[in-house]
Amino acid sequence: MIAFERVTKRFGPWAAVDAVSFTVEEGELxxxxxxxxxxxxxxxxxxxxxxVPDAGTIRVAGEDIARxxxxxxxxxxxxxxxxxxxxxxxxVERNIATVPDLLGWPQARVRDRVTELxxxxxxxxxxxxxxxxxxxxxxxxxxxxxxxxxxxxxRILLMDEPFSALDPITxxxxxxxxxxxxxxxxxxxxxVTHDMDEALKLANRIAVLDQGRLxxxxxxxxxxxxxADDFVRDLVGREEWGLxxxxxxxVGQRVRPDGEAAxxxxxxxxxxxxxLSEMVARGTDRLPxxxxxxxxxxxxxxxxxxxx
Amino acid sequence: MIRNRVLLVLAATAVAAALALPFLxxxxxxxxxxxxxxxxxxxxxxxxxxxxxxxxxxxxxxxRPSKTVLAATVTAAILFAAGLVGLAGxxxxxxxxxxxxxxxxxxxxxxxxxxxxxLLAALDGVRRLGLSPPLRIAxxAAALALxxVQVAAGHLDQLSILKEYANQRDVFVAAVVRHGVxxxxxxxxxxxxxxxxxxxxxxxRAVGGxxxxxxxxxxxxxxxxxxxxxxxxxxxxxxxxxxxxxSGVGLAPAVIAxxxxxxxxxxxxxxxxxxxxxxxVRQAARGMGMTPRQIFLxxxxxxxxxxxxxxxxxxLVQAVGLAAVAALIGAGGLGAIMFQGLFANALDxxxxxxxxxxxxxxxxxxxxxxxxxxxxxxxx
Amino acid sequence: MRTVIAxxxxxxxxxxxxxxxxxxxxxxxxxxxxxxxxxxxxxxxxxxGIKTENKVQLGPTKIVxxxxxxxxxxxxxxYTGNGAFFFNVESDPVWKNAGAGYEKVRQLDQEKNNVxxxxxxxxxxxxxxxxxxxxxxxxxxxxxxxxAKWVAGGGKAKVAASAEFVESPAALPSFQGTYGFxxxxxxxxxxxxxxxxxxxxxxxxxxxxxxxxxxxxxDGAIAALGLVVMADTKGAQxxxxxxxIVRAAVxxxxxxxxxxxxxxxxxxDSETLRSLNARISVEGQxxxxxxxxxxxxxxxxx
Numbered sequence: 008m009i010a011f012e013r014v015t016k017r018f019g020p021w022a023a024v025d026a027v028s029f030t031v032e033e034g035e036l037x038x039x040x041x042x043x044x045x046x047x048x049x050x051x052x053x054x055x056x057x058x059v060p061d062a063g064t065i066r067v068a069g070e071d072i073a074r075x076x077x078x079x080x081x082x083x084x085x086x087x088x089x090x091x092x093x094x095x096x097x098x099v100e101r102n103i104a105t106v107p108d109l110l111g112w113p114q115a116r117v118r119d120r121v122t123e124l125x126x127x128x129x130x131x132x133x134x135x136x137x138x139x140x141x142x143x144x145x146x147x148x149x150x151x152x153x154x155x156x157x158x159x160x161x162r163i164l165l166m167d168e169p170f171s172a173l174d175p176i177t178x179x180x181x182x183x184x185x186x187x188x189x190x191x192x193x194x195x196x197x198x199v200t201h202d203m204d205e206a207l208k209l210a211n212r213i214a215v216l217d218q219g220r221l222x223x224x225x226x227x228x229x230x231x232x233x234x235a236d237d238f239v240r241d242l243v244g245r246e247e248w249g250l251x252x253x254x255x256x257x258v259g260q261r262v263r264p265d266g267e268a269a270x271x272x273x274x275x276x277x278x279x280x281x282x283l284s285e286m287v288a289r290g291t292d293r294l295p296x297x298x299x300x301x302x303x304x305x306x307x308x309x310x311x312x313x314x315x
Numbered sequence: 316m317i318r319n320r321v322l323l324v325l326a327a328t329a330v331a332a333a334l335a336l337p338f339l340x341x342x343x344x345x346x347x348x349x350x351x352x353x354x355x356x357x358x359x360x361x362x363x364x365x366x367x368x369x370x371x372x373x374x375x376x377x378x379r380p381s382k383t384v385l386a387a388t389v390t391a392a393i394l395f396a397a398g399l400v401g402l403a404g405x406x407x408x409x410x411x412x413x414x415x416x417x418x419x420x421x422x423x424x425x426x427x428x429x430x431x432x433x434l435l436a437a438l439d440g441v442r443r444l445g446l447s448p449p450l451r452i453a454x455x456a457a458a459l460a461l462x463x464v465q466v467a468a469g470h471l472d473q474l475s476i477l478k479e480y481a482n483q484r485d486v487f488v489a490a491v492v493r494h495g496v497x498x499x500x501x502x503x504x505x506x507x508x509x510x511x512x513x514x515x516x517x518x519x520r521a522v523g524g525x526x527x528x529x530x531x532x533x534x535x536x537x538x539x540x541x542x543x544x545x546x547x548x549x550x551x552x553x554x555x556x557x558x559x560x561x562s563g564v565g566l567a568p569a570v571i572a573x574x575x576x577x578x579x580x581x582x583x584x585x586x587x588x589x590x591x592x593x594x595x596v597r598q599a600a601r602g603m604g605m606t607p608r609q610i611f612l613x614x615x616x617x618x619x620x621x622x623x624x625x626x627x628x629x630x631l632v633q634a635v636g637l638a639a640v641a642a643l644i645g646a647g648g649l650g651a652i653m654f655q656g657l658f659a660n661a662l663d664x665x666x667x668x669x670x671x672x673x674x675x676x677x678x679x680x681x682x683x684x685x686x687x688x689x690x691x692x693x694x695x
Numbered sequence: 696m697r698t699v700i701a702x703x704x705x706x707x708x709x710x711x712x713x714x715x716x717x718x719x720x721x722x723x724x725x726x727x728x729x730x731x732x733x734x735x736x737x738x739x740x741x742x743x744g745i746k747t748e749n750k751v752q753l754g755p756t757k758i759v760x761x762x763x764x765x766x767x768x769x770x771x772x773x774y775t776g777n778g779a780f781f782f783n784v785e786s787d788p789v790w791k792n793a794g795a796g797y798e799k800v801r802q803l804d805q806e807k808n809n810v811x812x813x814x815x816x817x818x819x820x821x822x823x824x825x826x827x828x829x830x831x832x833x834x835x836x837x838x839x840x841x842x843a844k845w846v847a848g849g850g851k852a853k854v855a856a857s858a859e860f861v862e863s864p865a866a867l868p869s870f871q872g873t874y875g876f877x878x879x880x881x882x883x884x885x886x887x888x889x890x891x892x893x894x895x896x897x898x899x900x901x902x903x904x905x906x907x908x909x910x911x912x913x914d915g916a917i918a919a920l921g922l923v924v925m926a927d928t929k930g931a932q933x934x935x936x937x938x939x940i941v942r943a944a945v946x947x948x949x950x951x952x953x954x955x956x957x958x959x960x961x962x963x964d965s966e967t968l969r970s971l972n973a974r975i976s977v978e979g980q981x982x983x984x985x986x987x988x989x990x991x992x993x994x995x996x997x
Contacts, residue, residue: 057602081604092599096617106603155603165602345979346896346916417978482981550765565767645754645762655752658725659976660892 008033008195009054009163014063016049023049025219026063031212033162036189036196038210040203040242045216047199051167054197055081067163082106085156085164085194089172091148093140099125099151100136106159124154127188146177153185157194164196171200182209203243207231207255215239227255253280258307262296266306272297275304282307316377321439322388323376329432330373336425339403341410344417345661351423352406362405365398372436385440389454392437397461399430404471411473421475421663434458448688452681459674475663476670483652483667491671494648497638498631500566501573505630509578513585514611523586530579538640541572546644569641576637577630584626588619621691628683635676639668649675718746719945719952722753722768727975727982728820728913728968732772732937734986735959742996743955764808769945770952775800775815776935782807785865790933793819797936804940811946813956815938816963820913822866822932824854825922827898830906838926843874855884855897856909865933873931892976895920913965915972937963959995 009031016024024046031037039047052058053065056077065072072080093102100121101108107117125132128150140148149169156164170178186209189196200206206213207227214224215238223235231252234240243251259275272295273282286294292309317323337351358366371391378384407420422430437458441451471477480487516523536544545568553567592615600610642650649668656664719740723733733751740747750768753759760781762768775793778800779785789795793815801812826836834845846852860866861883871877884905886893891910898908899920910917910924912935917924939956946952963971971989974980990996 055602078604078606081602083604086599086602088595088598088602090593090595090598092593092595092597094596094600094614095593105605109604109609152599344919344977346892346920346977348896348900419979478979482979546761550761553765643754643758645750645758651752654725655730658890659727660890660896661976661979 008035008068009037009197010064010066011050012064012066014050014053014060014065016046016053016058017061022219024053024060027216027219027221028063029214029221029224031195031197033195034193035211036198036209037212037214038206039197039199039214039216040201040206041216042201042242044218046219047201047216048167050216051165051197051199054163054165055084055086057081082109082159083161083163085153085159085161087149087152087156087164087166087169089168091152093148093151093155095140097139098136099130099138099140099143102140102151103155103158105155110159112159120158121154124157127157128154128184130154144177146173146181149173149181150184153181153188157188157192162195164194166196166198168199168201170205171202178205185209204251204254207251215242228252231255250280250283253283253312254278258282258296259298259304261311262305262307263311264305266293268293268295268306270294272303273307275299279312283309283312318378318380319376319439322372322436325432325436325439326373326376329369329429332425332428332432336428337423338425338429339406340421340423341414342419342421343415345419345659349419349421354425354429357402357406359405359409362398362402365401366395368392368394368398372433375436380443382444385444389437389440389444392433392440393454393458393461396430396433396437396458397465399426399433400462401465401470404465404474407471407473407475419475419478419663420473448681448685452685455677455681476666479656479661479664479667483664487652487667490647490649490652490668491675493646494635494638494650494672494675497566497569497573497641497646497648498634501570501577501634501638502631504570504574505577505581508574509581510585512578513582514589516582517586517589526582530582533575534579538572538576538637539643541575542568542641542644545571565645565647568644569638569646573634573637573641577634580626580629580633581623584629585619585623588622588626589615591622592618621687624683624687624690628680628687631679631683632676635672635679639672717948718748719770719949720748720750720768722750722759722762722771724756724759724771725752725754727915728937728972729772730982731971731975731986732939734982735990736770736772736939736956738983738986738990739955739959739995740949740952743951745949745951745955763810763940763942766942770939770941772937773812773940774820774935774937775812776821776933778803779933791930793817793934793936796934797938805943809943811941811943813939813941813953814960815936816960816968817936818913818963818965818968819934819936820911820968821927821935822860823910823912823924823927824870825895825898825908825910825917825924826852827901827906828921828923831923836923836925838928839870839874839931840928842925843876846876846878852878852907853882853884853904854878854907854909855886855894855902855905857890857894858885858887860909861885869931870927873929892916895922898922913968913972915969915974915976917969919973919977959990959993962993962995 011027011029013026013028014024015022015026027046027050039050041047049058053060054067054072056072059073067080093099094105100118103121103124104117107120112120121136122132125135130147130150135143135147135151140151143151152169156166170181173181182205185196188194189209198206198209207230210227212224212226213230215222215230215235217238223230223239225233230239231243231248234243256279257275258273258277258279261279262275268291270289270291273285275296275298282294286292286309294307296304296307298304333354338354338357339352340349341352342349368391371387372395375384375388375391403420403422403426410420411418437454441454446454465471466477472481483490512526516526549568549571596614596618597610600614605613638646638648639650639653642648642654649672651668653665653668653672656662656666656668721733721737721740723729730752737747737749737751750762753762753768756777759768759771760773763771775797776790778796779787779790782800782803787799789799797812797815804810804812824839824842826842830836834841834850836842836845842852856867867878884897884903886897891908891914894908895910895914895916897903897905899922908922910922912924938960939952941952971985974985975982987996
């Protein structure tokens with residue numbers, strides 16, 4: 008869906024993005040991660056041409072984006088930034104309706120879409136429709152920011168450290184909701200973050216950048232178990248590495264199909280780290296597992312968590 | 316226990332003025348100085364009653380400033396102010412009955428101080444009540460109406476300032492209109508030049524670096540000097556291109572000078588207003604696919620509007636004042652009346668020109684404050 | 696949108712000038728006497744069937760004169776003595792002679808500017824000194840010679856005057872030179888501006904010990920406030936007689952102007968002008984009413 012082909016951007020003598028090539032498949036959530044100055048924001052901003060590359064090509068759905076009028080390109084993508092940037096003088100409804108209005112959608116369709124999105128982002132439409140940004144908390148504002156980005160049903164969503172300015176509790180809630188939205192809408196998402204745990208939690212694929220160079224682009228488990236170099240290893244963090252691996256895999260991946268055990272069953276989609284926590288909390292080394300429909304799927308053994 | 320120090324100072328000043336300074340001044344003709352007449356000599360019925368609200372003003376500094384007390388203070392202050400004027404008018408009529416037609420009764424220093432103290436007391440009360448702009452305007456209008464009614468009824472006709480008005484009756488309205496025309500005519504070029512200049516100055520540090528220092532220098536040129544500087548080039552231009560219909564005197568130099576003075580507040584406020592637009596708003600707008608024009612019109616302009624309107628308010632009030640000086644180069648307006656009075660050494664004629672200018676400025680200021688309030692409410 | 700703005704601008708700027716194209720535009724300076732003379736011109740022209748436009752009391756001398764030369768006004772009352780300054784020939788003694796001065800300025804303005812000077816009024820609105828009655832009477836002061844003798848003999852004179860009067864070689868220095876007296880700096884009170892109303896008032900009220908005022912010959916307040924003018928018997932001052940001056944082209948189009956105005960101006964001697972000025976500046980009567988009343992009383996207006 009999105010392809011970077013040896014893309015380079017220089018600011019003076021220094022290359023912010025240096026001959027980076029990778030692809031993001033349709034429906035994937037790709038996290039761009041790296042320390043400050045690694046070029047991740049710059050790379051993101053080149054996808055909607057807020058920044059123009061000095062060399063290389065970027066293709067979206069096979070098309071070279073340099074050929075399109077920037078405004079048209081941007082109206083087809085959702086864009087969420089850390090500082091949210093809601094228009095203070097417009098209501099929540101009008102803010103969300105920004106791009107549909109630009110595209111000339113009929114009013115009725117816009118209204119319905121706003122209701123739909125408010126519900127999707129867990130904001131009561133009756134209460135929030137007519138509210139103004141200054142009346143909302145930080146978390147609520149960013150929810151509106153995400154809703155605004157999704158309003159025109161874009162196939163691609165670009166997010167630049169959207170949850171970094173929020174408190175941990177709100178951040179977790181929004182991460183969970185993003186995961187749900189991603190699952191349900193199958194939008195392609197490019198997500199910039201400096202928080203490896205966030206990337207591991209949300210992404211299908213992680214692209215690690217170091218001073219403008221792409222160091223590794225792989226699914227989370229591979230980043231954890233087969234890091235390309237020490238830089239990636241350090242980025243992941245050596246402490247509690249084991250728990251991070253457990254966070255990435257799910258119960259369903261290690262369940263033994265036969266057998267029985269006592270206790271409230273674990274859903275098979277639950278991350279193994281949560282399962283470990285449950286076992287410690289309940290003081291047992293095995294728990295029953297159910298699948299998505301609630302049917303018994305086997306037993307999870309503590310020993311299987313630590314097997315190589 | 317002193318609850319309102321401001322009001323106490325005003326009341327004390329007014330009492331001191333009433334006792335120590337002349338309330339009115341009576342002169343045998345327009346040129347000679349008059350002899351003072353104290354307030355005590357003037358306190359007759361029926362208009363003496365009009366000073367009773369003054370009792371409220373004397374008591375108020377010691378009362379707890381509840382809403383009732385504040386409202387009573389404001390009402391009393393307005394009534395007292397109108398009462399002072401009425402008392403002066405009554406006494407002037409009494410004096411005129413037995414004096415020569417050339418004799419003049421004018422307001423004395425005591426009157427001015429008491430009147431100002433009363434109006435300031437009203438302002439203080441309005442402020443403490445926290446009234447909204449429309450209500451503030453209503454209070455001001457009421458104060459004005461109480462005096463206007465007396466003028467219309469002819470009660471103040473024997474006061475010197477109104478005797479001067481009687482002489483100027485046919486030119487007075489024309490002067491007021493002309494004054495307004497000068498201000499309005501300068502507004503058009505001010506906005507046409509100032510708005511784009513303000514936008515450019517905010518966007519480009521280089522442009523701002525030239526524009527602001529230049530406008531600052533222009534602002535320091537004394538207005539009479541600027542009119543003088545414009546006289547020669549405009550006359551030359553008028554001579555070369557008579558079809559343009561402009562000249563070195565009159566409306567053209569007045570409008571040009573006023574425009575030059577108005578540019579600084581407008582440009583500064585537009586730049587400040589645009590500066591106040593959060594960068595995140597611009598970023599988000601751009602990232603969502605708004606064209607630069609759409610970002611400007613839909614995001615920047617509405618957010619910068621309140622600051623811009625404040626700048627417009629400052630500009631217009633300044634223009635109303637400067638337009639009075641334009642009379643010196645033949646532009647007419649209320650300034651012409653003021654300067655006639657200066658040349659004839661007739662201070663009440665100067666007042667006849669000056670008081671309307673002040674009222675004009677106050678009205679313009681209030682109207683724009685109302686506009687700012689409406690815009691802010693509409694946006695938020 | 697832009698055209699609308701440009702048109703509005705153009706209209707506003709031009710509105711000062713685009714009116715009855717053939718009306719004679721009558722201007723005057725800001726002071727009361729000029730206003731009176733200008734108003735008389737206005738009323739006389741209208742009464743004689745000449746359409747006029749009122750630009751009376753337009754501004755100070757420089758503005759009004761420039762306006763005439765630029766063709767923005769057509770006629771206004773000017774003083775013969777001012778010819779000295781317009782044509783930069785101040786030192787020429789001809790200005791101290793009424794007839795010769797008029798002739799000179801008439802010639803110069805006709806040649807250089809195509810401006811016609813009609814016959815002036817026999818009133819000399821020039822600088823003079825006026826002493827308070829209660830000082831003039833006991834000391835028998837009636838002329839500048841008397842005044843000079845009195846001052847030279849130690850008389851306690853204190854003069855209120857403008858800075859221009861004190862410094863201009865044509866003014867106080869000319870008096871001092873012609874009559875042989877000198878005023879010490881502590882005998883002069885300089886008031887800002889050229890305002891004789893302020894100087895007269897100072898002398899009348901004895902402010903700061905002032906008993907003599909700088910006045911103009913036709914000031915209305917002189918007699919009313921109890922001052923006596925010291926006659927300039929030796930002609931130390933330039934002569935300033937008021938006369939209507941009009942652009943030649945306009946006079947050609949409206950020849951009736953001459954006949955309408957000259958008799959009126961001829962009737963205005965110093966005494967008459969002083970009393971008319973007194974009505975305006977001291978009694979505060981309306982200029983228009985004073986003008987009309989006078990013109991009617993002399994039969995110029997029906």
